Amino acid sequence: MSDISTMESRSNMQKLSASIFKASGLLWVFLGLCVVAALLSPAFLNPANLMNVFRQVALYGIVSVGMTFVILTKGIDLSVGSILGVCAVSTALLLSGGWSPWLAVVIALLIGTGLGAINGIGVAIGRVPPFIMTLGMMVMARGLALTLANGQPIGLKDAAANFAWLGRGAMLGIPVPVWIFAVVAAIAIFVLRYTPFGRQIYAVGSNEEAAHLSGISVNLINFYVYVISGFLAALTALIFVSRLTVGEPTAGTGIELEAIAITVIGGTSLFGGEGGIFGTIIGAAILAVLANIMNLVGISPFTQQIVKGAIIVGAVLYEMQRKRK
């Protein structure tokens, strides 16, 4: 009996390590990239620079975790950048208006979650294609952010000091945003792997009709992933505001594209049902290191865009080739 159970747990360990090693091709790419970076610029291994890279990974990583949930259901969320903007502006307004930081945090998270919920309702109940629903939300939420802020960045004034820890603090020498990302990623990994909800996300993404006929509330699952994505966009907004001590209505512009790129590079299939958070973490790390090297060796931001775009297409191309075999 104990034999069987150790065998079982061993095979579960194998399964777990298999899913890590599925992303291991990427891990090698990442390590290779780090070696190249170190060779190209000695400044890369400078602790201050590494911390910057980590922060970058954390910021994009948190949004990308939400994006991964959405893409696993075969959806897409183009609105995360704009939701981030609304939440950044709201936080700054509340803080500069003298509200308690705790309350400001809760309200901002609620706003992001609420906007995500609207996406979810549109997609799940209204049957609006995710691309259109979140495109609409992207435009609307950006408009909302600009309206709330009256088009101007909003400074935190005296409140900035109370709120600095989230974006600029550190614990055990590691920046707080990195801790937050670690917690978010860990929860996400466990939810996807060890909860019925996680299972059902994969089921809906693999075959929505079969999921429906298997008794899964497809609508509910489709709703929740956008809620999660909205919540994580709001969380990122808090870190943004804390770091910059200002709530900019244009904050987060274009971050949706980064998040999609990270998710796809991390091996999550745009056709749903395949992939996971391990890949997304490495995807975020790859893009952050890449951007960092290019900055260090002085490649212009314009050229950087060309490289990034090519890498996204390359990642999907690789995925397609692999599948064909």
Place this chain on the structure above:
Amino acid sequence: MLLEAISKGSHTFDPTMILQMAGIAKSFPGVRALDGVSFSVRRGEVHALVGENGAGKSTLMKILSGAYQADQGVITFDGKAVAFPTPSQMIGLGIAVIYQEFAQAPHLTVAENIFLHRLPRTRLGLVDWKKAAAEAKRYMDRLGFSVDPLARIDRLSVAQRQMVEIARALSRNARLIVLDEPSAVLGDNELQKLFSTIRSLQKEGVSFIYISHRLKEVFDISQTVTVLRDGKVVNSTATREMTTDDLIRSMVGRSIGDYFPPRNPKFGNDVLKISGINRGKVLKDISLNLRGGEIVGICGLAGAGRSELLRAIIGADAIDSGRIELRGKALTIETPRKAIALGIGFAPEDRKTDGLFLSQSVSFNITISRLRDVLSGFWLNLSHERKTAQDFAAKLRVKTPDVDARVGNLSGGNQQKCVIAKQLNAKCDVLLVDEPTRGVDVGAKREIYELLVDLTERSGLAILMVSSDLPEVIGMCDRILVMCEGRITAELAKADATEEEIMKHATVH
């Protein structure tokens, strides 16, 4: 005679024939769809092609249209052998196939649909709309249907759209037109109009292949009839020398043998009772009951409403009216989720699109229907999950390297077993199965039969089984319901059920 010619390596050409297909064979993985079929159409005749679902009619027509390549055989059209037919080549030769689902662009006009890709041009290379409209009108008038050639096609009736398809065929100088179940979408009046169009085109020398499940039409319109069964021609004669009974007997008539497991049923009380279910035009006043331990079969031709009935019961499609009782309690089932919670399982016809998560593992597919059984607190207990999946895989004899294998990599029969395992895992006591052995090889078929019989006898499961395979229904079921055009037209006890009897009630005479 033709076969002899083939075997001698020469191929005699009969000038009275517009089409000669000789020795046509076609296999798909695991299935021999056509086995040495010879089929000829005389100039100017209407040649009916009949057979049960899966007899090989569509495969034969797909070979004729160039959509499939035959593995063996010779096709001669109008005296010329066609070596490697492609769709565009066959259209060029004058063969047009008109499918049940029209290949039309619904937002374009009648004229555009008739001349799709070949609109007449002016000297400047622009589309000559005047000429297109005039020509389109000329073709439609010739068919006896005057419609505005500039009307959008989605505004037309189905009968008119069918005529547009025929007009398109004529505009390409079609000399052989295949009509695949043309009457499925037509009313009686419209059908008579179609017949008169066919007759007048016949006089102009156009030949037709007419595929239908409705035997009355075969006698009304055709001069020759060919019966396909299991990929072979079993009969090809002048229609007037046949009777309905002859036709049915040649369409069915196989020996069942002891291919099916012995049955020793013990019936319990009514588990499922349905009265007066209606759904639009697909289900009309359906009533049935199902007892514990019983296997009830539902037969009928494609489009009779069999799968729709199952979908209505589990709440996948809404019903307009009717009453469903489960273990004596009346209830409404709005969603498949509720059906599963109530203990009704459903194994859909198309396991790849509706039944399975192909990119996921065997264990994922089996346990997804009831994850709460493999929870420890809030978390999934993966060891427990594996164990559950392994138990089912062993019980149902799913052949897989292990339960972590992708279900998409298994064979059809093993995939089907996973679909059934998924339902059993949900602890259902009523199981609705739609075509449980379609695309499954013979050995696995037998295993699935044994499994189903075993489940009813050992755990009192009640099974409602839709199948197009008549021997399977007769061999497996304790009672058989026959459906035709959305209604149940007969209920046959096992002892009375013959294929002839079933076909008689399944077809419209």
